Structure formats: C-alpha cells, structure tokens
Amino acid sequence: MLTERQKRILWAICEDYIESAEPVGSRSVSKKNDVGFSAATVRNEMADLEEMGFLEQPHTSAGRIPSQQGYRFYVDHLLTPQIWGDDEIHAIHNLFQKDTTHIEQAIEHTSELLSQLTNYTSVVIGPKLQDHRLRHLQMIPLTEHSAVFIIVTDLGHVNQQRVLLPEGMSISVMERLVNLLNRRLQGISLSKLRLVVERDLADELTRYVAEYGSMIFLLDQMLAPQQENRIYTSGTTKMLDQPEFRDLHKMKLLLDLLDGKNQSIIQLLNSSPSSGVQVKIGNETSIEGANHISLIIASFTLDSESIGAIGVLGPTRMEYAKVIGLMDVISKDISKRLTEFYEK
Amino acid sequence: MLTERQKRILWAICEDYIESAEPVGSRSVSKKNDVGFSAATVRNEMADLEEMGFLEQPHTSAGRIPSQQGYRFYVDHLLTPQIWGDDEIHAIHNLFQKDTTHIEQAIEHTSELLSQLTNYTSVVIGPKLQDHRLRHLQMIPLTEHSAVFIIVTDLGHVNQQRVLLPEGMSISVMERLVNLLNRRLQGISLSKLRLVVERDLADELTRYVAEYGSMIFLLDQMLAPQQENRIYTSGTTKMLDQPEFRDLHKMKLLLDLLDGKNQSIIQLLNSSPSSGVQVKIGNETSIEGANHISLIIASFTLDSESIGAIGVLGPTRMEYAKVIGLMDVISKDISKRLTEFYEK
DNA sequence: TTTAGCACTCAACTAACTAGAGTGCTAACG
DNA sequence: CGTTAGCACTCTAGTTAGTTGAGTGCTAAA
Numbered sequence: 001m002l003t004e005r006q007k008r009i010l011w012a013i014c015e016d017y018i019e020s021a022e023p024v025g026s027r028s029v030s031k032k033n034d035v036g037f038s039a040a041t042v043r044n045e046m047a048d049l050e051e052m053g054f055l056e057q058p059h060t061s062a063g064r065i066p067s068q069q070g071y072r073f074y075v076d077h078l079l080t081p082q083i084w085g086d087d088e089i090h091a092i093h094n095l096f097q098k099d100t101t102h103i104e105q106a107i108e109h110t111s112e113l114l115s116q117l118t119n120y121t122s123v124v125i126g127p128k129l130q131d132h133r134l135r136h137l138q139m140i141p142l143t144e145h146s147a148v149f150i151i152v153t154d155l156g157h158v159n160q161q162r163v164l165l166p167e168g169m170s171i172s173v174m175e176r177l178v179n180l181l182n183r184r185l186q187g188i189s190l191s192k193l194r195l196v197v198e199r200d201l202a203d204e205l206t207r208y209v210a211e212y213g214s215m216i217f218l219l220d221q222m223l224a225p226q227q228e229n230r231i232y233t234s235g236t237t238k239m240l241d242q243p244e245f246r247d248l249h250k251m252k253l254l255l256d257l258l259d260g261k262n263q264s265i266i267q268l269l270n271s272s273p274s275s276g277v278q279v280k281i282g283n284e285t286s287i288e289g290a291n292h293i294s295l296i297i298a299s300f301t302l303d304s305e306s307i308g309a310i311g312v313l314g315p316t317r318m319e320y321a322k323v324i325g326l327m328d329v330i331s332k333d334i335s336k337r338l339t340e341f342y343e344k
Numbered sequence: 345m346l347t348e349r350q351k352r353i354l355w356a357i358c359e360d361y362i363e364s365a366e367p368v369g370s371r372s373v374s375k376k377n378d379v380g381f382s383a384a385t386v387r388n389e390m391a392d393l394e395e396m397g398f399l400e401q402p403h404t405s406a407g408r409i410p411s412q413q414g415y416r417f418y419v420d421h422l423l424t425p426q427i428w429g430d431d432e433i434h435a436i437h438n439l440f441q442k443d444t445t446h447i448e449q450a451i452e453h454t455s456e457l458l459s460q461l462t463n464y465t466s467v468v469i470g471p472k473l474q475d476h477r478l479r480h481l482q483m484i485p486l487t488e489h490s491a492v493f494i495i496v497t498d499l500g501h502v503n504q505q506r507v508l509l510p511e512g513m514s515i516s517v518m519e520r521l522v523n524l525l526n527r528r529l530q531g532i533s534l535s536k537l538r539l540v541v542e543r544d545l546a547d548e549l550t551r552y553v554a555e556y557g558s559m560i561f562l563l564d565q566m567l568a569p570q571q572e573n574r575i576y577t578s579g580t581t582k583m584l585d586q587p588e589f590r591d592l593h594k595m596k597l598l599l600d601l602l603d604g605k606n607q608s609i610i611q612l613l614n615s616s617p618s619s620g621v622q623v624k625i626g627n628e629t630s631i632e633g634a635n636h637i638s639l640i641i642a643s644f645t646l647d648s649e650s651i652g653a654i655g656v657l658g659p660t661r662m663e664y665a666k667v668i669g670l671m672d673v674i675s676k677d678i679s680k681r682l683t684e685f686y687e688k
Numbered sequence: 689t690t691t692a693g694c695a696c697t698c699a700a701c702t703a704a705c706t707a708g709a710g711t712g713c714t715a716a717c718g
Numbered sequence: 719c720g721t722t723a724g725c726a727c728t729c730t731a732g733t734t735a736g737t738t739g740a741g742t743g744c745t746a747a748a
Contacts, residue, residue, distance in 0.1 A: 025741050038691050043742065061698045061741050140480045140496050143686065148500050152484050156492050158504035237599045240592060248584055251595075255581045342487065369710050382722050387711070405710050405729045691748075697741090706733075717722075 002052075007078060008035055009045050010054055014066050014074040018317050021243045023063030068282040068291070071316055075279050081325035088117055088326070092333045103127070103155060103338075108232050110310060110334060115235025118323050120314035121258065123295075124232045125269040127307040130191035132157055137185070137222075139178045141171060149222045153190065155302070155342070163221040166214030177215070180204070194223045231266055233258050244292050244315040253289055257313075265295075265311070272297040274306035277327045282316050294318050298331035302338045310334070346396075351422060352379055353389050354398055358410050358418040362661050365587045367407030412626040412635070412660065419623050419664050426669035432461055436677045447471070447499060447682075452576050454654060454678060459579025462667050464658035465602065467639075468576045469613045471651040474535035476501055481529070481566075483522045485515060493566045497534065499646070499686070507565040510558030521559070524548070538567045575610055577602050588636050588659040597633055602657075609639075609655070616641040618650035621671045626660050638662045642675035646682045654678075 002010070012032045016024045026042040029035055035042070046064050049055045054070040057063075066074060095109045107126045114122035132153030141147045142162075151159040165174070181197070188196050197205070197219060206212055236258055245251045257265055264287045272278055280295045287293065294316045299306040310331060312323050346354070356376045360368045370390060374383040381389075390408050393399045398414035401407075410418060439453045451470045458466035476497030485491045486506070495503040509518070525541070528548075532540055541549070541563060550556055580602055589595045601609055608631045616622055624639045631637065638660045643650040654675060656667050 023741090027741080039741095040691055040693090040743095041689090044690090047743080057742090059698060060743095061696085061739095063741065135486070136484045138482055138484070138494070140482070142479070142496075142498075142500050146500070146686075148496055148502060150482075150494060150496075150502060152486075152492055152494075154486075156486050156490070156504075156506050158492060158494060158502060160500075160502035162500050236603065237596050240596050240599070246592065248590065252581050252584045255584070259580065367710090371710080383710095384712095384722050384724095385720085388721090391712080401711090403729060404712095405708095405727085407710065689748105691746100693745090693747095694743105695745105696743085699740095700738085702735100702737075704733100704735085707731090709728105709730090711726105711728075713724105713726090715722100715724090718720095 002049075002054075002073075005037070006045055006049060009042055010049060010066070010070060010073065011078040013046075013055065013064060014070065014078065017065050018319055021317060023058055023065050025063035028063075065317075068284075068316065071281045071294070071320075072284075075281070075320050075324075079321045079324070081328060082322045084326055084329050089329065089333070091117075092330055093337070095334070095337065103157065103341075104230075106334075106338075106341075107308070108234075110330070111232040111234040114310060114312060114326070114330065115238060117326055118312050118314075118319075119235070119238055119241070120312050120318065120323070121233060121235045121239050121254075123258070123265055123269065123311040123313055124234075125266060125309050125311075126230070126232075127155060127157070127302075128270075129153075129157065129159065131189055131307070133187050133189050134185050134193065137178055137182045139174060141165075147174075151190070154187075155307075159190075161222055161224060163218060166211070166217050169211070169214055169218070174218070177205070177218075194219075197223065231269075239314075242315050242317075244317065250292060254293065254313075257287065257290070257293075265313075268295060269297055269309040269311050272299050272306075272309045272311075274299050274301060277324050277331070279320065279324065292316055294320075296320070296323050296327055298327045300331045300334040300338065302335065302342065307338075346393075346398075346417075349381070350389055350393060353386055354393060354410070354414060354417065355422040357390075357399065357408060358414065358422065361409050362663055365661060367402055367409050369407035372407075409661075412628075415625045415638070415660055415664075416628075419625070419668075423665045423668070425672060426666045428670055428673050432670070433673065433677070435461075436674055437681070439678070439681065447501065447685075448574075450678075450682075450685075451652065452578075454674070455576040455578040458654060458656060458670070458674065459582060461670055462656050462658075462663075463579070463582050463585070464656050464662065464667065465580050465583050465598075466578045467602070467609055467613065467655040467657055468578075469610060469653050469655075470574070470576075471499055471501070471646075472614070473497075473501065473503065475533055475651075477531050477533050478529050478537065481522055481526045483518060485509075491518075495534070498531075499651075503534075505566060505568065507562060510555070510561050513555070513558055513562070518562070521549070521562075538563075541567065575613075583658075586659050586661075588661065594636060598637065598657075601631065601634070601637075609657075612639060613641055613653040613655050616643050616650075616653045616655075618643050618645060621668050621675070623664065623668065636660055638664075640664070640667050640671055642671045644675045644678040644682065646679065646686065651682075 009029055012029045012035050013024045016028060026039040026046060029042045030037060030039040046055060050057065050064060053067055054073060055064040056067045091113055095106055104126060107124050111122045111124040132155050135154050136152040138150040139147050145165050147163055147165055149161045149163050184201060185193060205215060239245050239254055256262055268285060277296060277298045282291045285293060285295050292315055293313065295311055295313050297309050297311040299309045301307060353373055356373045356379050357368045360372060370383040370386040373379055373386045374381060390399060394401065394408060398411055398417060399408040400411045435457055439450055448470060451468050455466045455468040476499050479498050480496040482494040483491050489509050491507055491509055493505045493507050528545060529537060529540065549559060583589050583598055600606055612629060621640060621642045626635045629637060629639050636659055637657065639655055639657050641653050641655040643653045645651060
C-alpha cells in the first residue's frame with residue numbers, strides 16, 4: 001500500500017505530466033505548492049514508486065512519467081472529476097432540440113459536442129438495431145420487379161431493404177403477406193424475426209402463397225440481417241495535436257482504429273457497463289499495439305436499459321479528471337433527454 | 345510549344361518522379377531506354393523546361409521535379425491510361441451482386457474497391473437527394489404525439505423524418521392529408537415539394553384541416569430540408585504511406601478535408617462533368633493550401649443522367665496513368681450496372 | 689527521517705567536416 | 719550547329735566531436 005506522501009507525489013507527477021507531456025523531475029514535484037518535501041526526499045520516493053511499478057523513466061537523467069499502473073492508480077484513487085459548469089450542460093440540452101428528427105442525428109451531435117469540449121476524439125455508438133422491436137412493416141413497389149421494404153422499429157428507426165420480387169407473385173398476394181407479417185410480428189425484436197417466421201408462421205404462410213420457394217426467397221430478402229449500426233466519430237484530427245501522435249506509426253494505428261472497419265472499438269463500447277464511467281488505459285483496451293491510447297466510456301440508457309455508449313479516445317496521458325467529469329454529466333443527461341424524447 | 349525531345353524528357357521525369365518520389369537527375373533520364381541523349385543534352389533541355397515552367401528544382405544540385413504545370417502537360421498529352429485486366433473488371437461487377445439492397449451500399453463498396461485498387465484515398469458521392477422524385481409518402485404513428493414520416497423516392501431511397509403531431513389533430517385527418525399529398529405530389533422532385541404545396545395545394549388543404557397553423561407546422565416538419573447526402577471515403581490511412589504526407593501539417597489538412605464537415609471536396613465532386621475523367625492538380629482543386637494534392641474525378645450516370653461521382657485523392661505525384669484508366673472503367677461500368685439494377 | 693551537496697549520466701543541441709549527387713559552363717567533336 | 723565529354727562548383731544529408739543542462743543516485747550532515 002502507498003503512504004500518503006507517495007500518493008501525493010504520484011498525484012503531482014500525473015497532473016504535471018498530463019499537462020506538460022514532459023517527464024517530471026524531482027525538483028518540479030517538490031516545488032508544487034501542495035507538496036512540502038525537498039527534491040531529495042521526492043527522489044527517494046520516486047525510486048520506490050518506480051520499483052513498485054507506478055512510474056517509469058524514459059532514460060536515466062530524465063524525469064519520471066506515470067506507468068500504465070500509475071495512471072490506473074491515479075484514476076481510481078487520486079483524481080477528483082471536474083465539475084462542469086452551466087454552459088456545457090446547456091449545450092447538452094440543446095442537442096435534443098426541435099431540429100432533432102431522428103436518434104441518429106442526436107447521436108452525431110453528441111459525438112461532435114464531446115470532441116469539442118474535450119479536444120480529444122470521440123466515438124459514439126447508437127442502439128443496436130437488432131434489439132429494436134418491430135413496429136411496422138411496409139412494402140412499396142418500385143418497378144415491376146423490385147420494391148422497397150421498410151421496417152419501422154419501436155425507437156422510430158427506419159430500415160430500408162430493397163427486394164427483388166419473385167417472378168409470378170402478384171402484388172396483392174404480397175400485400176396480404178405483408179399484412180399478415182405485420183399482425184403477427186409486432187413487438188418482436190429484429191434479431192428474432194426470421195426465427196419466429198420459421199417457427200410459428202411457416203404453416204400459415206403456405207396458405208397465402210402457392211410457391212413456397214419464392215416466398216422464402218422474398219422473406220429472406222426482407223428480413224436479411226440488418227446493417228450493423230454505424231459508429232460516429234468526431235475530432236479525429238484533434239489527435240494530431242497530441243505530441244504522442246507525432247509518430248506516424250502510432251497515428252496510423254489510431255486512424256485504422258477509427259476507420260470503422262476495425263471492430264475493436266465497437267466491441268469495447270458495447271461492453272461498457274450500464275452505469276458509471278469506465279476508463280480503459282493502454283493495453284487494458286486489449287487493442288494490439290495501443291499502449292499509448294486510453295479510452296473512456298459510458299453508456300446511455302432509455303427507460304433504464306442501456307442502448308448505446310459514448311467514448312473519448314485519447315493518449316494515455318489524457319486529462320482524465322476533465323473527461324470523466326464530462327462523460328458522467330453527458331451520459332446521464334442524454335439518457336434523460338432520450339426518455340423525454342420518446343415519451344412525447 | 346514543346347519539341348518531341350522535350351516532351352520525351354518531361355515524360356521520363358514525370359514517370360520517374362512518380363515512382364521514386366525523388367528529384368530526377370539528368371543522368372537517370374539519359375539512361376532510360378526510351379531516351380537516347382546524353383546527360384548533358386538532357387541538362388540543357390531541363391534548364392529550358394524549367395524556364396518554361398514545367399519543372400522545378402528543390403535546390404541547386406538537386407534533380408528536377410515536375411511543377412504543377414508539368415503534371416498538367418503530362419496528364420493532358422503524355423500519359424497513356426493503364427488498361428485494366430479482367431480481374432478488376434470482375435471485382436466491379438461483383439459490386440452489384442445480390443447482397444446489394446440499396447444504392448448507398450453499392451456506393452460504399454465502390455469506394456472501398458477504388459481505394460484498394462489504387463492505394464490512394466477514395467471519395468464517392470451518391471445521388472443528390474434533392475433531385476430524387478417523390479414516389480410515396482407514408483406516415484407511421486409512433487407514440488401519441490409523434491410519428492415517423494417516410495419519403496420513398498424513385499431511386500428507391502428511403503428518407504425518414506420524425507415529426508411531432510400537432511395537438512388536437514386526429515389521426516384520420518392526418519391520414520387523409522397524407523393521401524392527398526401522395527396523389528398530388530407524385531413525381532415532384534424533393535427540392536420542390538414544399539414550393540408546390542404552397543403554390544398549388546394551399547387552398548385544397550384548408551378544406552381538410554380546420555386549423556391552418558397546425559397543418560403548416562406539420563408540413564414543415566415533414567418536408568423539412570432533407571439531410572445532405574453523405575460522402576463515402578475509404579483508405580484514409582493509405583495517405584500516410586505517401587512520403588509527402590510525412591509532414592504533420594499536410595496530413596492534418598488532408599484529414600480535415602475528409603472529415604465531412606468540409607464541403608470543398610463535395611463541391612468538387614458535384615462539379616465533375618457528366619462524362620470522362622477529370623484531373624485536378626494541386627491548386628486547381630481550389631482548396632486552400634492543397635498544392636500537394638491531386639484529385640481525379642468521374643461521374644456515374646443513371647439513364648445517361650449524372651447522379652453521382654467517384655474521386656481518388658492523392659499527392660500531386662500520383663500514378664495518373666493507373667488511376668485514370670481505372671476510373672474510366674469503373675465509372676462507366678457502374679453506370680451500366682446501376683441502370684440494370686433499376687430496370688430489374 | 690529529512691535534506692544539502694556532489695559526482696555522474698545521458699539526451700539534445702551545435703559546429704565542423706565529408707561524401708555524393710547534380711548542376712552549369714566551356715570546349716571539343718562530328 | 720547541335721551534341722557531348724569534362725570539370726569546377728554548389729548544396730544537402732549524414733557523421734563525428736564537443737558542449738550544455740536537466741536530472742538522478744548516493745553519501746554525509748542536520
């Protein structure tokens with residue numbers, strides 16, 4: 001266990017390094033007004049802290065920087081989350097103003113706000129489409145051989161699917177088919193649609209359509225796996241301002257992460273606990289080669305069910321106190337707004 | 345006007361520099377098998393070419409590199425577009441296979457393909473939503489006070505709009521309203537919807553709804569300006585492999601360009617001529633500070649009407665021959681596929 | 689236990705030097 | 719007269735050596 005003095009020193013080093021991005025020497029720690037010991041004393045303690053794994057030294061004759069474990073301790077025990085003022089709170093409230101026509105838009109705005117206020121890159125993920133429940137199906141003929149098939153969910157999401165119409169199946173038959181599905185599939189989650197059709201409706205459906213084959217063909221298209229939910233990122237270029245990303249190699253890794261094709265960030269966001277702010281430091285993100293990256297995540301909820309997550313991506317040398325405070329406010333507030341939004 | 349020999353030398357310098365990214369000296373030009381002159385001769389010609397503005401010299405005692413004007417001449421008169429093999433053509437055909445459920449998906453795939461085959465960053469822009477024509481309107485009640493309002497266009501695009509329902513307007517009235525709009529607005533382009541309603545339908549509408557104010561409130565929401573069409577980019581990180589983007593400042597400019605908030609790329613894509621491949625070199629892009637960037641664009645068409653554009657973004661030192669050849673094939677082929685796709 | 693003092697280390701900067709690529713000019717050549 | 723070989727000159731990039739200063743670890747005194 002760390003002594004009070006060691007904690008104070010570790011805290012001072014973290015704060016200093018986060019601000020300056022330069023290794024912190026014993027003298028500058030000693031000079032900090034909250035620390036009343038001489039440089040020599042600090043040096044001794046620093047040596048101990050390094051031995052315990054909380055600090056590391058880029059090279060002899062340089063100051064110390066927090067290790068991953070050091071940041072961990074700082075985040076868990078030493079920092080006080082920043083309290084945000086009314087201005088920021090106000091900006092959040094504005095996210096769900098009258099111009100918000102669908103949830104995706106609000107999510108995108110959230111992402112922008114996050115990155116603006118933190119000066120880091122933000123990542124936001126919305127409700128998993130698969131968990132939405134079916135509200136309404138609609139088929140709109142487009143040409144002789146194709147139609148647009150629309151799925152509206154309980155959260156107001158609209159999913160479109162273009163389908164090729166089977167030869168020789170009349171429009172009216174298809175309309176009846178859709179009507180039946182509409183009656184019977186209400187409230188079923190999208191991921192289960194296909195299953196339910198097969199299990200409960202197979203018999204009934206054959207009564208509507210003579211050719212089973214072409215009906216299956218149609219159904220498969222209509223209920224095809226929905227597109228994965230998009231991930232919204234904002235402020236990618238902000239990372240370039242961080243000195244740790246001067247290194248092109250690290251920059252490339254980061255951009256690849258954000259490219260969307262990479263699933264690791266999405267997985268991390270999805271794995272966030274339904275309440276509270278979670279901090280993943282360096283390789284705790286279990287992203288390969290991301291020792292220098294930290295990710296702070298928080299969920300937002302609708303009717304106290306987690307339906308998405310917001311995240312801020314930055315260097316391990318990140319302003320944790322500031323970001324954690326903000327994320328806490330934003331995630332809670334978004335949840336509240338969302339609930340209001342859907343009640344109206 | 346340039347002599348045959350000057351052209352040959354300019355050509356050799358362009359090809360060499362594009363491949364090596366190093367200033368080209370007189371000796372290496374002279375050694376190229378197609379050029380039969382001594383280094384000294386080449387030197388003389390190079391001095392002339394520089395004076396005419398086709399070449400520049402990073403510093404004395406370095407070789408020459410093509411100037412913007414030099415690239416322009418190379419692109420316009422010297423290069424032979426690369427002929428692409430069956431493999432690539434095949435890949436294009438696969439873009440519009442059975443799993444293509446809507447046009448956005450195909451566009452996204454096109455973007456990925458482009459960047460894969462060229463190793464540059466690709467940018468693709470789809471049909472301007474405002475130019476689509478109305479096919480069908482649909483209103484789906486969500487809660488007591490809100491509904492989802494869906495617009496399906498002739499190209500099969502589905503646009504959703506969440507609307508707040510005016511107090512005291514009954515569902516059945518609204519249904520009649522939507523029916524009327526459906527009958528009267530078929531085939532009108534989205535950009536004109538609002539106008540037509542005001543001009544031709546105002547009187548008729550008042551017969552349906554007593555409270556004019558709340559009806560306008562509803563209409564405004566329904567026909568609110570549609571979201572801008574998204575721009576699809578792919579292979580952003582590929583730019584990092586280009587030596588010219590080692591410079592962090594240039595990199596940042598590029599990333600900002602691709603961030604989507606910046607409209608200049610979109611404007612450029614929209615301004616592409618409806619047929620043929622267009623090359624914008626350096627500040628011809630009229631993007632501020634983008635002297636080192638080139639953009640190659642081509643439109644794709646549906647029923648011989650331009651509905652979108654593909655673009656490849658790279659350093660001015662770009663493999664023009666390769667990219668131009670590819671863009672030509674892809675843009676034509678996509679047009680063909682699109683037409684087939686919508687005929688079915 | 690804490691602190692002052694001091695020798696030691698190491699990265700970062702500077703200056704001087706070197707190597708090499710490439711030019712421009714001149715004079716000779718066919 | 720156009721073309722080419724030769725040579726002096728220029729300038730960058732890379733190397734080495736030397737200097738500076740921040741910071742440490744250790745020791746001995748307070």
